[in-house]
Amino acid sequence: MTGLRRSLTIARNDFALFMQEPIAVIVLVVMPLLVMPFGKPIYESALQQDSYPLANGAEQVVPGMALMFVFFMVTFAGLAFFREHIWFTWDRIRCLPVKPWEIMFGKSALPFVLICVQQLLLFTIGGFIFDLHIRGSLGALMVVDLSFALWLVAFILATVAWCTTFQQVLAVSNLGAIVFASVGGAITPISSLPSWADAVSPASPSYWAMRGFNSVLLDGQALHAVLLPVGVLLGSGLVFLILAAVRFRFDEPKGGVLPGL
């Protein structure tokens, strides 16, 4: 059995577990769809005042809410790691001829797929309901979103590597979702952020993702216009991947109180 097949076996097992109770992830699709109509009118006027007279607010509310809520996937993915320790299955897997990278790759696969599916559903359903016009390249939009998904998976791995209890993961997830979305322009349009935020916004992945989305959705740009945001997202994702690789200890006990276990 090849390493990739072992990773797929682990990913399929995680999928089977996910299907036992998919509600937590379904909420990450439903919640932003419920929030979007409340923000759209505000964003519409804000964007129109900001030299986008044809904007209807969907250009901000759909990607903004998608970016904010997808961050809660850190909790779901963290749980998928930590529960293995609580269930004593982590050591069982480690006793088998499975390499550490195969475990990590397998455990990352489902969160990555779910992030992509969540984004796809929100852009599709949200776009349809709220009349989102993609003025630029659809390919460029997908490249930005895919880059953010890869960044988020790397961030998840780093979070799991550095946290020793699930409560720490939960704190990172909640704090990250709100802070990154706030300073990154996912909640408020980048152009409307306070001046002090100029210095900190670039530290947020949401800022670069929103810059990429704005280039496509508001400015009607193509792939070349999103190369910088994509490069920053992939570059910082690589940093988190390295941080995860440096810190991860397969024999480190992990625990904390896990919900529903």
Place this chain on the structure above:
Amino acid sequence: MLEVEDVAKSYGDVVALDGISLSLRAGEILGLLGPNGAGKSTLVSVIAGLLQSDRGRVRVGGHDVALEPMAVRRMLGVAPQEVGLYAQLSVLRNLRFFGKLAGLSGGDLDERVEEVASSLELTRLYDRRANELSGGEKRRLHTAVALLPGAPLLLLDEPTAGADVHTRTKLLDLVGRLASEGTTICYATHYLHEVETLNASVAVVERGRIIARGSVAELTARADEAFIEIAMDGPVPAVLASAITGSNDSTVRIPATNPGETLSGLLGSMGDAASRIRSVEIVQPSLETAYLALTGRRFDSGGEEEEDR
């Protein structure tokens, strides 16, 4: 098949393993005996590669655990002390998942799952979720996972802990059969009688060290005297003091070559104090008397150790 050389492991100031060495030949069953905290599970974890030792070397089939972990894992079947299963998934799904990770696929996987599940009476439970199983069924599934790879070295850490009589009998039969087919088995347990039933060789682990190693017969021969254990309501009478080998406030143990005759004499000499006797037990020469001679402590029938004060 297994060579452990001078292995040491500490958790901070606590010494879990203190220079343990042992070797096992193919088809041998080693009963690792010792009280809670003696170091049995740590030793099993070091052999399995789950923990790194601070010192020493472990080799499985000639492969160094630290240097060739993948080669070693291909030769191991491990059932750790804690039951490790996916509670929300079915019995069959658990078996197939761990079987695939062990390297089985296609028809081989189907056959092996069927074979192992049959031997532990799990086939009728295939569709049941692991969290719907009884304690004994869970323990059987947990052990079945370790058997899936068909590995030449099996590490079983207290495989019958909390198991019902049926499961215990089933597991002991299976372990004996596997050993007769050539599987080497390292069997950590609290239960002395299991080691005797399996006719295993024994390593008595005490405070991270092996204090005795040999066959059941060899160890029993070291303590060929029976002993009488008398539990009293209230303090032990002075008349028993000269014969005591171990005691706490209300229990005495008296070595006796002819326990019936010795007991008769003791009861006669105790006078009124005999009315305060709560229980009397004659323990014939066995692994238990050997363990008592080695450690000054004994096991009770439930497997929990009773320590002298």
